[in-house]
Amino acid sequence: MSAPKARFEALAALIGAQNVMGESKDMAAFAEEPRRLYNAQPSFVLTPTSVEDVQKIMVWANENAVAVIPQGGNTGLVGGQVPLDGGEVIISLKKLKAVRDIDPATNVMIVEAGTTVLETQQIAEEKNRLFPLSLGSEGSCQIGGILSTNAGGTAVLAYGNSRDLCMGVEAVLADGRLYNGLSKLRKDNTGYDLKDLLVGAEGTLGIITAASLKLFPRPTTFETALLNIENPQAGVEVLEMVRRKSGNKVTSFEVLPTLGIELQIKHGLAERDPRASASPWHILMEYSLFDGEEPGALMSTLEALFEAELISDASVCQSLADRKMMWLMRENYAECQTREAEGIKHDISVPVKNIPELIERGDAMAEKVIPGIRSFAFGHMGDGNIHYDFLAPIDMPKGELRGHAAALHDGMYEIVDDLNGSISAEHGIGQMKAGLLQQKKDPVALDMMYSIKQALDPKGILNPGKVLSRRN
Amino acid sequence: MSAPKARFEALAALIGAQNVMGESKDMAAFAEEPRRLYNAQPSFVLTPTSVEDVQKIMVWANENAVAVIPQGGNTGLVGGQVPLDGGEVIISLKKLKAVRDIDPATNVMIVEAGTTVLETQQIAEEKNRLFPLSLGSEGSCQIGGILSTNAGGTAVLAYGNSRDLCMGVEAVLADGRLYNGLSKLRKDNTGYDLKDLLVGAEGTLGIITAASLKLFPRPTTFETALLNIENPQAGVEVLEMVRRKSGNKVTSFEVLPTLGIELQIKHGLAERDPRASASPWHILMEYSLFDGEEPGALMSTLEALFEAELISDASVCQSLADRKMMWLMRENYAECQTREAEGIKHDISVPVKNIPELIERGDAMAEKVIPGIRSFAFGHMGDGNIHYDFLAPIDMPKGELRGHAAALHDGMYEIVDDLNGSISAEHGIGQMKAGLLQQKKDPVALDMMYSIKQALDPKGILNPGKVLSRRN
Structure with missing residues (x-):
């Protein structure tokens, strides 16, 4: 039996042949990332159906010194989730989708790594709660992936990054042991913050298999407008006044050059021109209001911004359809570039x-x-x-x-x-910026990272060469 | 020259004799913690005046395998900041007080570890910003200490723990190298989250010398009330409705048994009875409102809570003096016990x-x-x-x-x-709960902590025996 064949058999015996892929055509969807910048091929793609199976894989990988790459929805933009050397084993978490707990009174839910962000938002909504992470790829990207990369998105101003939305994780370590940190506690000072070490580590310190996520009250009204500003400096000043007036009501504050709208019109991406009038720059701003709050907060802020001559005009959304159109325009800031x-x-x-x-x-x-x-x-x-x-x-x-x-x-x-x-x-860093990180990061910080990597993954089998380039 | 004398001379040569104490009477204020539960004595107390001096001390401690204990305002309640074995060197950060940067437009300030929480609040206030950490000991406790212990307080519901208020730290490592992580960035996905590893580590992984802290818009109005509830279950339901109605307006939500108010009256701690009427339990609730917000949000929530029969009565603060009295009453929940x-x-x-x-x-x-x-x-x-x-x-x-x-x-x-x-x-854990942690914490989590401790402090000289008990 050839070596690849023997490995296939070994993996099939561990987690079932239907969860092991070794043919290029089956693996292509996992091996190729959105921008098609990387070409190295995995030896296998595994789709374990349980946390125990992820543990079995890591026990095997540890014994055989096989490099593994954890993968979520494969939407990452820096090559963290695809092979670097070639021959790595990709572990897709897509089949781990259980909702283990939803506790609206505590404002926490526990889901497995393969749940998509959109599914997570929907499960929260069914309980009249908000899971506020929002980003372009939310229909595909998965909880394990967004935590491993500490994804951001358009609601970070009010709710923070993925890291801030996570209260704890469960993760399989390099040797197959399971770290159980699925806390539902907002306060827990019992030792080192292992959650935040695993979050953002891009799968180089452990494989996140489940997470406990913060939920929030669901806003009942959104007030959205596209403001006209003269230049980015005016944007900074608008932000200052908006926060002073509204505190935490402002949940999005996106700066947009008018060129993006012009290109959307040119390339047929815009139903209609969303601008109130011509202006070199815009701010797309949104307020979130709750059940007990009177509408009109945004209008009152806009009046103050006019008076202070910080904005010259504004287009205020009058309906949910308007708002949808406005956010679609925001999302098309990527696509209109590609077309142009x-x-x-x-x-x-x-x-x-x-x-x-x-x-x-x-x-x-x-x-x-x-x-x-x-x-x-x-x-x-x-x-x-x-x-x-x-x-x-x-x-x-x-x-x-x-x-x-x-x-x-x-x-x-x-x-x-x-x-x-x-x-x-x-x-994140992935493989794209691993070299750049070596040049730009504080060398003491880099040393600390290498020490931690060595401590938690001594054989270097978890996503090797990602984040941290190899050292001689 | 005796060994202690030689060490005194060595330390005096490093950081100046005026910053080295070796006499019991001088060291008492540093060696004894608030509850006087621990009796081991330090060999020296050092009060370095610069980060460079902290580095020099650690180079010396590393060479001589001397155990050191970083100390802030000495307000910790679990013995983390005082000797365990006896003979340790206490490094007080009290003389590191520089405000290195204050940037209201970015909503960040960078202060050194010895700045007290109260001073930090005041510096922020001068720039019309809020540093929201608020706790009983704020006049004494220092930024280095509250970050090392990830202190909480009464505004965590809205603003998070100390960890959440910190964007980055500078720290001296076990071997004297300086980690510079004083980021002013809300988004920075460049490798492992070292900040959160140092925050909450109680000085066992590094000595925090400065921190970059988040600032927030300053509320212009506080609406505060003491609610009467029948039992804790009603409290959970009140919280649910309050968050649904107000979103992020509710910044404090404290549950209080009426016994505490009775004892304050009995022991002369209360100016007057703050309760609207008798009730077994109370909630002290506060809304923070901003410049552009109409007052009255709290009253409108209270009406809804009455209608839902979740509260039976409420005492609403009518003035700043009322509010001050109410929060003093909350703080006296510790003192009234001591007196009784x-x-x-x-x-x-x-x-x-x-x-x-x-x-x-x-x-x-x-x-x-x-x-x-x-x-x-x-x-x-x-x-x-x-x-x-x-x-x-x-x-x-x-x-x-x-x-x-x-x-x-x-x-x-x-x-x-x-x-x-x-x-x-x-x-936190300190020395008080280090044994308990061994019994209660996930053993895999404990193993990970020991591995990290070993990686970053191989000689075990940073606050040894705290958080993690020694292993054979």
């Missing part, structure tokens, strides 16, 4: 105060590298997280932009460094 | 839903151990955190209660276990 031209993307964050300087310096740097390049900086201004993309100049031949990618990246990350920012705000 | 009788205390948490069962079973258990014992369960119902104390029966001779402590603790922690609770909600 080739682009170079950055997922970065800086202190909110520094956003105007980031955009000013970033634009100048890019114009110097490629005259006529089109700046396309948008995203979660309330959290300092900008998706800073650049579109090829209108007349640039196809394929030419890529040659400038390194210069643009270097220039951008230098500015980010200067402004005390992060090279990865919400997408 | 000897007591046995527990700082525990359970899922909010389980609080009524916790109190029912806890009371029955205690009555069985000591007939006539007085139950005194109060605290942060919104977070599931109950300070479950018991007062000696009225006729019990002084000194007798102590003999029953073990039986009461065992009974209580068994119930807590049963209800998926925590043996330490907000006070």
